[in-house]
Amino acid sequence: MSFALHRPTSLAAALALAARHGAAARFLAGGTDLVIQIRRGRLAPAHVIDLSAVPGLAGIAGTPEGGLRIGALTTLKAIERHPAFAGGARRALAEAARVVGGHQVRNVGTLGGNVVNASPAADTLPALLALDAEAELVGPGGTRRVPLDAFLLGPGRTDRAPEEVLTAIRLPPPPSAASASAFLKAGRRKAMEISVVCAAARLDLGADGRCVAARLALGAVAPTTLRVRAAEALLEGHVPDAGRLAAAAAAAAAATRPLDDVRASARFRRHLAGVLAGRALAACLGRMGNGEAA
Amino acid sequence: MDGVATERRVVGRRLPRLDGAGKVTGRMVYAADFALPGMLHGKVLRSPLPHARIRRLDVAAARAMAGVRGIVTAADVPAVRYGTAVRDTPVFATDRVLFQGQAVAAVAATTPEIAEAACRAIALELDPLPAVFDAEAALAPDAPLLHPDWASYAALPVLAREGNIAARARMRHGDVEAAFASAHRIYEHRFATPLQHPGYTEPRAAVAAWEGDGRLTVWCNTQLPFDMQAVLAEILDIPSGRVRVVVPGIGGGFGGKLRVGVEHYAALLARRTGRPVKVMTTTEEELTAAYPRQATTITLRTAVDREGRLLARQGRVLLECGAFANSGPGSAAICMQILVGPYRTPALDLESLAVYTNRVAAGSFRAPAGPMANFAVESQMDIIAEDLGMDPLDLRLRNVVREGDLGPAGEALAGVSVAECLERAAEAIGWRERRPAPNRGKGLACSWWMTTGGSSGVFVRLAPDGTATLVSGAVEIGTGALTGAAQVLAEELGLELEDVRVAGADTRDAPFDYGAQGSRTAFSVGNAARVAAAELRRQLCALAARRTGLPQEAFRLERRAVVGGGHRIPIADLARESQLSGGGLIAHGTYINPAPPYDPTRVENHPLPVFNAPSFHAHAVDLSVDPGTGEVTIHDYVVAQDVGFAINPTWIEGQIEGGVAQGIGEALSEEIVYREGRVLNANLTDYKMPTAQDVPRVRSILVECPSAAGPYGAKGVGEPPCIEPPAAIANAIAAATGRRVFSLPMTAEKIVLGEGG
Numbered sequence A: 001m002s003f004a005l006h007r008p009t010s011l012a013a014a015l016a017l018a019a020r021h022g023a024a025a026r027f028l029a030g031g032t033d034l035v036i037q038i039r040r041g042r043l044a045p046a047h048v049i050d051l052s053a054v055p056g057l058a059g060i061a062g063t064p065e066g067g068l069r070i071g072a073l074t075t076l077k078a079i080e081r082h083p084a085f086a087g088g089a090r091r092a093l094a095e096a097a098r099v100v101g102g103h104q105v106r107n108v109g110t111l112g113g114n115v116v117n118a119s120p121a122a123d124t125l126p127a128l129l130a131l132d133a134e135a136e137l138v139g140p141g142g143t144r145r146v147p148l149d150a151f152l153l154g155p156g157r158t159d160r161a162p163e164e165v166l167t168a169i170r171l172p173p174p175p176s177a178a179s180a181s182a183f184l185k186a187g188r189r190k191a192m193e194i195s196v197v198c199a200a201a202r203l204d205l206g207a208d209g210r211c212v213a214a215r216l217a218l219g220a221v222a223p224t225t226l227r228v229r230a231a232e233a234l235l236e237g238h239v240p241d242a243g244r245l246a247a248a249a250a251a252a253a254a255a256t257r258p259l260d261d262v263r264a265s266a267r268f269r270r271h272l273a274g275v276l277a278g279r280a281l282a283a284c285l286g287r288m289g290n291g292e293a294a
Numbered sequence B: 001m002d003g004v005a006t007e008r009r010v011v012g013r014r015l016p017r018l019d020g021a022g023k024v025t026g027r028m029v030y031a032a033d034f035a036l037p038g039m040l041h042g043k044v045l046r047s048p049l050p051h052a053r054i055r056r057l058d059v060a061a062a063r064a065m066a067g068v069r070g071i072v073t074a075a076d077v078p079a080v081r082y083g084t085a086v087r088d089t090p091v092f093a094t095d096r097v098l099f100q101g102q103a104v105a106a107v108a109a110t111t112p113e114i115a116e117a118a119c120r121a122i123a124l125e126l127d128p129l130p131a132v133f134d135a136e137a138a139l140a141p142d143a144p145l146l147h148p149d150w151a152s153y154a155a156l157p158v159l160a161r162e163g164n165i166a167a168r169a170r171m172r173h174g175d176v177e178a179a180f181a182s183a184h185r186i187y188e189h190r191f192a193t194p195l196q197h198p199g200y201t202e203p204r205a206a207v208a209a210w211e212g213d214g215r216l217t218v219w220c221n222t223q224l225p226f227d228m229q230a231v232l233a234e235i236l237d238i239p240s241g242r243v244r245v246v247v248p249g250i251g252g253g254f255g256g257k258l259r260v261g262v263e264h265y266a267a268l269l270a271r272r273t274g275r276p277v278k279v280m281t282t283t284e285e286e287l288t289a290a291y292p293r294q295a296t297t298i299t300l301r302t303a304v305d306r307e308g309r310l311l312a313r314q315g316r317v318l319l320e321c322g323a324f325a326n327s328g329p330g331s332a333a334i335c336m337q338i339l340v341g342p343y344r345t346p347a348l349d350l351e352s353l354a355v356y357t358n359r360v361a362a363g364s365f366r367a368p369a370g371p372m373a374n375f376a377v378e379s380q381m382d383i384i385a386e387d388l389g390m391d392p393l394d395l396r397l398r399n400v401v402r403e404g405d406l407g408p409a410g411e412a413l414a415g416v417s418v419a420e421c422l423e424r425a426a427e428a429i430g431w432r433e434r435r436p437a438p439n440r441g442k443g444l445a446c447s448w449w450m451t452t453g454g455s456s457g458v459f460v461r462l463a464p465d466g467t468a469t470l471v472s473g474a475v476e477i478g479t480g481a482l483t484g485a486a487q488v489l490a491e492e493l494g495l496e497l498e499d500v501r502v503a504g505a506d507t508r509d510a511p512f513d514y515g516a517q518g519s520r521t522a523f524s525v526g527n528a529a530r531v532a533a534a535e536l537r538r539q540l541c542a543l544a545a546r547r548t549g550l551p552q553e554a555f556r557l558e559r560r561a562v563v564g565g566g567h568r569i570p571i572a573d574l575a576r577e578s579q580l581s582g583g584g585l586i587a588h589g590t591y592i593n594p595a596p597p598y599d600p601t602r603v604e605n606h607p608l609p610v611f612n613a614p615s616f617h618a619h620a621v622d623l624s625v626d627p628g629t630g631e632v633t634i635h636d637y638v639v640a641q642d643v644g645f646a647i648n649p650t651w652i653e654g655q656i657e658g659g660v661a662q663g664i665g666e667a668l669s670e671e672i673v674y675r676e677g678r679v680l681n682a683n684l685t686d687y688k689m690p691t692a693q694d695v696p697r698v699r700s701i702l703v704e705c706p707s708a709a710g711p712y713g714a715k716g717v718g719e720p721p722c723i724e725p726p727a728a729i730a731n732a733i734a735a736a737t738g739r740r741v742f743s744l745p746m747t748a749e750k751i752v753l754g755e756g757g
């Protein structure tokens, strides 16, 4: 285990290093995935580019359009505590950030790291998909934005080129309709737990009580975080009554392609997917009922 | 007692631990911290396969690597086999490997990384052999034999062995057949429990250094320094007097550090290289090649009458030793006493088998056999209560043993408090409201356990400043037991706890101690300290008598002084005087609890037929189960434990809280998972010990029903708290959901989907 450690102090310098070393280099954010992968011998980068001294990569700010821009190096703890996610339409993201690992992990682990690491079990990814997040990347060719579901390609695989830095995650403005989101996680213990299954949902309701937009995303049930469009389609345009929610939850379970592994059987994962999907959707409705929505 | 003040001033109080400040400030040096100048680092090459013939083992390439200083394999060590009950364990695999994780070679290099790389550079070619992965399969007539030469191994004479059976034992009395024939109901169930890692924070670590004269010192975190000394001497083929074992500090053991783990590799590599060598395990080694709690399969058949009175029990314990017997024969046999439970059982026929398989050589984790057998018997007690329409508490109270009843080996039971423990735990948890809300339920379980005997010796010296040094070969494993022993000594000498210093854990300088095992340290070392204190009191009173002309009997020790006949002479003065004129005040004390008498016709081939100074306890838990996800949330947990006499309530509560946490892990989440003889979760991501968020506040009720033998009536307290949690939680889950899980861990998946996936 040996590598050259670089600590660029500008984005341009980081990009230059990445361009020079290409696939032989890895960016380092909180290191809670990368360092373990290196120590376990799964990765052996010749160059590690520490992003912590690059200014402007952390922080949460509103955009002119009314959306949010979350710097890639924003820690999960900062998200957990930020008022933008404390209630309202984007609460799912704080709920997901709050259950990543333990305090120590969240104090250094970043949102960008969770996204680029692209684990099928990553907790923030279902919440980000439910919130229609986009990845903002800067590379030799400039800045580009990719919808998150197009960005995630497979376990550990994304649309990011090795020379590109993920600079931010962007969330669009909340819809004018009543909107709420929720995230739920199932695991064997209550902290320091990789999700056996996790689920995030968002519902936007029109004035007539019909669903204007629905999002449902599941973690740890497929090679990538799974957005369940079939379930969304069952809800959109309809009043989300108990029957609709149950049908959507069943569609979610049916859409899964889970693994049998040491954490759970495929059968149990599919069962949990249905349970958590139904509950996440119900929680969205409940939150709107409580006047908690945006 | 002669010369002791009657009012207790030091024992029974919540005093700070003697080892506390060093630990919480980080100043304590643990074995894992220990280092010597010029030290090399050792790593062990372990078998990747569960059973295979070694076709080729070639270390030439590894030896040639820069930084590698020495390699040892079976070819370099005497062909000894060692072992606690059966001498079946070689230092390195010779012709065959018997489990994934078995040591094949060890390398010393200038850094751990080089040593690891050198292990990978060793050419190890294996031809797989048919293997057995569970105890039942190992019993089949055509099962591959783990140890074809089993009959030639030395073993404890009491053991009955054959083929893959490392030990078979039996306990029986009464007319079982007649009892079953006349029963109102008969219940038969089968329970299974997995391998559980002891979960100590500090990995196993050892630093070995040889001196020019052929003497070896090993600094390590063993629980049993004297046993380690003897085993190392055997393995190294030198007189044990040339081996010195020192335990600088130990970061938890829980039975996982009883047996030689890395010490012999460090010693062999140090001998080979002529330099000190440190060997420390990785997490992966801990989860593939440590001494986890043995897996068991237990069948229990019970006959009851119409009123729920137990008539007879029949049962069979299959305990999986893994590749080597280790503590398996003892643990399997003790399972039987725990299966009887603290219940009157007029007729009994239990059998236990300790069985070899091609999995890790397991060990004796805290209350070995306790939680497994208790899970079986206490789950079944609830099933019986449910079936008979009785309250589980009432069913237990109807059947529990009372003072003077006979235990399973026909021994007379004394200090029996199980009814009180049950009643107090039930009362505290609010038992009358057993199902307070949907998906919420309460569960109870009770058990008994032994205070292991074994001898202890101590030296005590009174310094001219009036303080005492207690020199003991016991190990402070983290329980506070030696603070307890020091409290006993202080009490007996009229000193304060702060006047006592504990030294030892060094086989060269300290008297023998049977070691940190079996809930015995405070009990036995405390008793030895009392003996030494009596001798010192005699010496002090004699000095006071000489000085005053009064008779020796006129004096007692009180508040750092010898007091009597209107005199008050500071102990320090007398210690000073004795140092000048009499060689100083020194005494020794030894203690061994005599084995309680029992009825030998009731037991066959049992290495531990009777419980010494048994303790009794009951646990009660209140929990909810999420009906959709199966997630268990524990709201409240109560332990009523009979400790005989609470020498220091704070540290006893600490033992209770820690034991419950380990028991919750065993109940709900922990398991070393194997597939085809290979571990699937050899990391702490997927081997799941409970976190602070999984463990509720634990409420301890200390019941004090004194033992005849313990200091002030104390009983062993360290092991029992991890016995009942799996059963209590199983019973609460059943109360909450109407579903019962028969195997540990009771994962959410089993609760929701049932067992068998």
Ligand SMILES: Cc1cc2nc3c(=O)[nH]c(=O)nc-3n(C[C@H](O)[C@H](O)[C@H](O)COP(=O)(O)OP(=O)(O)OC[C@H]3O[C@@H](n4cnc5c(N)ncnc54)[C@H](O)[C@@H]3O)c2cc1C
Pocket (backbone or CB within 6 Å): A026, A027, A028, A029, A030, A031, A032, A033, A034, A035, A036, A051, A072, A073, A076, A099, A100, A101, A102, A105, A108, A109, A110, A111, A112, A113, A114, A115, A116, A117, A121, A122, A123, A124, A164, A165, A166, A167, A192, A193, A194, A195
């Ligand atoms: C004990 C423990 C518990 C954990 N529990 C959970 C959990 O419950 N849920 C969960 O989802 N995760 C969990 N994780 C995983 C991890 O903490 C998260 O994925 C975290 O968000 C990773 O962020 P990081 O900043 O540490 O990433 P790093 O490890 O620094 O990076 C991860 C990957 O992303 C790349 N990368 C990071 N930032 C950028 C960037 N800005 N641009 C381009 N590439 C980048 C790195 O090169 C690397 O490949 C756990 C980890 C540990 C150690």
